[in-house]
Amino acid sequence: MAKEKAKSKQEASEKTEKTAGKVDLELDLRGLMCPLPMVRVSQNINKVPVGGVIRAVATDPGSLADIPSWARTTGNEVLKTERDGKDIIFLVKRVK
Amino acid sequence: MNKTELKTITGVLEQGMNRQLLYYLDVCTRCSICKDACHQYVSTGDVLFLPAYRAELIRRVYKKYFTRSGLFLPSLYEARESDDRLLDELYRSTYACTGCRRCMYYCPFSIDTTWVLGVAKAMLIAAGKGAQILTELAGAAVSKGENIDLFKDIMLDLNKETEKELQSLIGDSKATIPIEKEGADILYAALAGVHSILPPSVIFHKAGLNWTLSLFESANYGYFLGDVEKGRIIAKRIVDEAKRLGVKEVVISECGHAYRVMQYLYETWAKEELSFGVTAMVEIIARLIEEGSIEIPSGKERKIVTYHDPCQVGRNAGFYEEPRYVLNQVASNLRELNPSREKNWCCGGGGGLVAQPEFDEFRIKTGERKAEQIKQTRAGLVVSPCENCRLQITALNEKYDMGVKVTGLSDVVANQLIGRDIATSFEAGQTEEPEDED
Numbered sequence: 001m002a003k004e005k006a007k008s009k010q011e012a013s014e015k016t017e018k019t020a021g022k023v024d025l026e027l028d029l030r031g032l033m034c035p036l037p038m039v040r041v042s043q044n045i046n047k048v049p050v051g052g053v054i055r056a057v058a059t060d061p062g063s064l065a066d067i068p069s070w071a072r073t074t075g076n077e078v079l080k081t082e083r084d085g086k087d088i089i090f091l092v093k094r095v096k
Numbered sequence: 097m098n099k100t101e102l103k104t105i106t107g108v109l110e111q112g113m114n115r116q117l118l119y120y121l122d123v124c125t126r127c128s129i130c131k132d133a134c135h136q137y138v139s140t141g142d143v144l145f146l147p148a149y150r151a152e153l154i155r156r157v158y159k160k161y162f163t164r165s166g167l168f169l170p171s172l173y174e175a176r177e178s179d180d181r182l183l184d185e186l187y188r189s190t191y192a193c194t195g196c197r198r199c200m201y202y203c204p205f206s207i208d209t210t211w212v213l214g215v216a217k218a219m220l221i222a223a224g225k226g227a228q229i230l231t232e233l234a235g236a237a238v239s240k241g242e243n244i245d246l247f248k249d250i251m252l253d254l255n256k257e258t259e260k261e262l263q264s265l266i267g268d269s270k271a272t273i274p275i276e277k278e279g280a281d282i283l284y285a286a287l288a289g290v291h292s293i294l295p296p297s298v299i300f301h302k303a304g305l306n307w308t309l310s311l312f313e314s315a316n317y318g319y320f321l322g323d324v325e326k327g328r329i330i331a332k333r334i335v336d337e338a339k340r341l342g343v344k345e346v347v348i349s350e351c352g353h354a355y356r357v358m359q360y361l362y363e364t365w366a367k368e369e370l371s372f373g374v375t376a377m378v379e380i381i382a383r384l385i386e387e388g389s390i391e392i393p394s395g396k397e398r399k400i401v402t403y404h405d406p407c408q409v410g411r412n413a414g415f416y417e418e419p420r421y422v423l424n425q426v427a428s429n430l431r432e433l434n435p436s437r438e439k440n441w442c443c444g445g446g447g448g449l450v451a452q453p454e455f456d457e458f459r460i461k462t463g464e465r466k467a468e469q470i471k472q473t474r475a476g477l478v479v480s481p482c483e484n485c486r487l488q489i490t491a492l493n494e495k496y497d498m499g500v501k502v503t504g505l506s507d508v509v510a511n512q513l514i515g516r517d518i519a520t521s522f523e524a525g526q527t528e529e530p531e532d533e534d
Contacts, residue, residue: 033487034288034313035233035451042232043453061254062288062313065240065247072243073235 022091024052030087034062038070041092045076048094053079056090063088097179101223105178106161108222112215113158120212121155123205124148130199130209135442136192139462144189147199147209153186154216183225190216190322191227192458194449195353196407196442217322226321229452233317234326241333244311251275251311258290262297265514273297276341277308283343283372285314285334285354287483292349294522295506299381302513303389308341310334314354315483319361320448328365331357338372345373347380350481350504352408352446359413378409378481381509382418385425390513396428397508397518402475404433404466404489405440406482419481419505426508426518431473441465443480445488460495463488467496477519481505 025048029037037058048054056067064081067090071078079091097105126148131137136145143149156176159166166175176182195210220226240247252275259273273293274280284300284307286292293309300307312334318327335358338346348355359374375383384390403423409415416437423430433440444463449455466489470478478500480486489502501519508518 033291033483035315035317038233038236039229039451039453042229060289064250064254066236066288068246069236069239069243070232073239074232 022053023055024048025054027054027056029056029058029060029063031059033060035066036060037063038066041067041090042070042074045074045092045094050094050096052094054090054092054094056092058088058090059086061088063090067092097183097223102178104222105219106157108219109154109157109215110162112218113162116208116211117215120151120205120207121158124151124155124207125205127204129202129204130207133199133202135196135198135444135465136194136458136462139464140458144185145192147203147207150189150193150209150216151207151212153182153189154212154219157182178219183220183223186216187220187225187227190220191230191447191452192449192455194407194442194444194446195412196446197411198407198439198442201411201438214322218324221321221323226323227448227452229454230317230321230448231323233451234321234323234330237313237315237317237330237333238326241312241329244333248311255309258293258297261290261294262301265294266298266301268301271297271301274308275311278341280306280308280341280343282307282345282347283310283334283338283341284308284347284349285310285312285358286349287315287351287354288313291504291507291522292351292483295504295510296347296349296377298510298513299384299390299506303384305389307347308343310337310346312337314349314351314358316354316357317448317451319353319357320451324365327357328362331362332366334358335362335366335370343372345375347375347377350377350483350506352406352413352482352484356408356412376409376413376415376481378415378418378422378505381505382421385422385509390509392425392509392512393515397426397512398428399477400429400431400473400475401427401477401479401508401518402431402433402470402473403436404443404470404478404480404485405437406480406485407440407442407446409481410440411438419479422505422509423479426512431475433469433473441469443485443488443492445484445491446482448484450484450487450491459488460491463492464496467492467498470500471496471498476500477508478502479505479508 068078076095077093082089130147157178160175165173190213200208263269263271316330318330355376443466444459449459486502511518
C-alpha cells in the first residue's frame with residue numbers, strides 16, 4: 001500500500017513537471033552509487049537545449065553534494081533538490 | 097597545434113623530465129615482457145595499450161624536441177612531432193591505463209609506466225585535453241571543499257538517518273556516528289554513501305574506538321585526472337580537518353587510490369609532513385582483531401569465498417597478509433585466485449575507468465580475464481577492499497554470468513559482528529519497518 005502511494009505520488013510529480021513543460025529529460029539514477037549519478041547528469045546535459053531541464057532521480061546520498069558542486073563548477077544550475085522517501089530528485093538546468 | 101600550444105606541452109615534458117623518467121625512457125629494451133602482463137593488451141592486442149608503447153609515445157616526443165639526433169634525423173631515431181594525432185593517441189593510451197603496475201612487476205628494469213603516464217597526463221591537461229569527466233569530478237570535489245558550509249546541514253541530516261540505521265543494526269539506541277568531534281583519536285574518511293559508512297561504524301563501535309567521521313569523501317579524482325594541484329587540494333580537505341580536530345590517525349575507507357594518495361603522495365605534493373598516521377581500512381580491521389578489540393563469533397562461514405587483491409591495496413601498497421588474516425577469521429573456505437597477490441590480474445576498472453563512460457565497453461572487455469579467474473574458484477562471494485574493483489566486478493558479474501556477490505572486507509566483518517550472513521549488503525533504509533504487501 002505504502003509502495004503504491006509513493007509510486008502514485010512520484011508519477012503525479014513527474015506528470016506535473018512534464019505538463020508544465022519544465023522537464024526535457026528524465027534520468028532514473030536510482031541504485032547508482034557515487035560518482036555515477038553526477039557522471040550521468042554530466043553525460044546527458046548536452047542532450048537538452050540551453051535553458052532545458054533534466055529531472056534526475058537518485059538514491060545515493062552523496063549526490064546531494066556532488067550534483068550541486070558539479071553544477072557550480074560547470075556553470076549549470078540546480079533549480080530544485082527535494083527528497084521523497086529514499087529518492088533524491090534534482091531539477092538541473094543547462095545554462096550554457 | 098600552434099607554437100604556443102607546442103611550447104606549453106614541451107615545457108611540461110621538460111619539467112617532468114627528472115632522473116627517474118629519463119631512466120625509464122632510457123633503459124627500456126622493448127623486450128615486450130610487459131605485453132603478457134597487461135590485461136588491456138592481452139585482451140585487445142592493440143599496441144596502443146602495450147605498456148612499452150605507452151612510454152614510447154612520450155619517448156618519441158622527447159627525442160624530437162630534446163635530442164639533436166631526433167631533431168635532425170627524426171625518422172632514423174623514431175622521433176615524433178607533438179601534433180593533434182599524437183595527443184589523441186596519447187589520450188586513449190594514457191587515460192585507459194588503470195595504473196595497476198602489473199607491467200612494472202614483470203619488467204626486468206621495473207619501469208613504472210604509471211610514472212611515465214603521469215607526465216603524459218600533465219601534457220594532455222596542459223593541451224586542454226584532460227579527461228573531461230574526471231576534470232568535472234575533480235572540480236566538483238574542490239568546489240565542495242570550498243563551499244562545505246552549503247552542504248554541512250544536509251550531511252548532518254543524512255548522518256542522523258545513518259545513525260539510526262546503526263542503532264537498529266547493533267541494538268544500541270545510544271550508538272552514534274560522530275562528526276567534527278574534537279579530540280577524537282581517529283578520523284575516518286569514507287566514500288559517499290551509507291555502504292561505506294555503516295560497516296566501519298559497526299566495527300568502530302564494537303571496538304569502542306574514539307572516532308569521528310570526515311565531512312569529505314576519500315576518493316580523489318584529481319589523482320585519476322593526473323592534476324597534482326587538484327589532487328593536493330582534494331586531499332588537503334581531509335588533512336585540514338584532521339589537524340583541526342587533533343586526531344592521531346586518519347583511516348581511509350576501502351578505496352585503494354585514496355589510501356595511496358594520502359599515505360604516499362600527499363607529503364610530496366604538499367611539501368609538508370603529516371602530523372598524524374594514515375591507516376588503510378584493511379589494516380585497522382586486522383589490528384583490531386589481532387589485539388582482541390573485536391571478536392569474530394565462532395561458526396565460520398563455510399561457503400567458498402575468494403579475495404581479489406586491488407592493485408592499489410596489494411601491488412601498490414603491500415597489503416597482502418592483512419586482508420587474508422581477516423578473511424580467514426571470517427570464512428573457513430577462502431580460495432585464492434590464480435594468480436593472486438603481486439601477480440594478480442587487474443579487474444580493469446581502476447584508474448578512474450569506472451567513472452568514464454567512454455571506456456565502459458573497453459573495461460568490460462578487458463575485464464574478461466578477471467571474470468574467468470573468479471569463475472574458476474567457484475566462489476559465491478568475492479571480497480575486495482576497493483570501491484572501483486567492486487563496481488567493476490559487479491559489472492563483470494552481470495556481463496559474464498559469474499553468479500557471485502561482491503562485497504567489502506568491512507562488510508563481512510561487520511555482518512559477523514552483528515550476527516548476519518556475511519554477504520548481506522549495507523544499504524540505506526534496510527532497517528526501516530517493512531511496508532505492507534498487497
